[in-house]
Amino acid sequence: MPSLRRIVAAAGLLFAIAGSAEAQVAPAAKFAFVNVRAVLAAAPEYAKAESLFAKEVEGYRAELAKMQQTLDSAGQDFEQSSVLLSPSARTAKRKELEDKNRQLEARNQEIQQKAAARERELLDPIQSKVSTLIETLRSEGGYSIIFDVGGGQSGIVAADKSLDLTQQLAERLKNAK
DSSP states (O other): OOOHHHHHHHHHHHHHHHHHHHHHHOOOOEEEEEOHHHHHHHHHHHHHHHHHHHHHHHHHHOOOOOHHHHHHHHHHHHHHHGGOOOHHHHHHHHHHHHHHHHHHHHHHHHHHHHHHHHHHHHHHHHHHHHHHHHHHHHHTTOOOOEEOSSOOOOOOOOOOGGGGGGHHHHHHHHHOO
């Protein structure tokens, strides 16, 4: 009768052989990379969206600049006339300036939120299309992972340029209407 120790050792050897054979059959992982930022910058619809967004933001900036100018002017007027005002009038005028400043800050925050939402509204469809095209490239090429090296801190310090799918992605984006 075989001992329990021999049975366990034989079973372990069989698992090791099976695992080794399975590892030899499994395909090697395939990697590639793209520069999504460069692809987006080259996309015609991205340029249109950026241009439209810049025009809209310029209107917001002009509004805030006008409000700031009005506040600055009121502050200068207060500084010049404050010595002539009674203490209660000076306090009321100071409170009025503080209220205007809070209104400016609130409007600035509101505009920033509105601008961020508008930017997402303009760019999300393009970015979604790019993501779909990347997934298509990944699937067609049999890649396990495609890295984005355009984000500034990709962590990739060197890569084989033959793994760069940026140009293929840019061409597909131009042809995808």
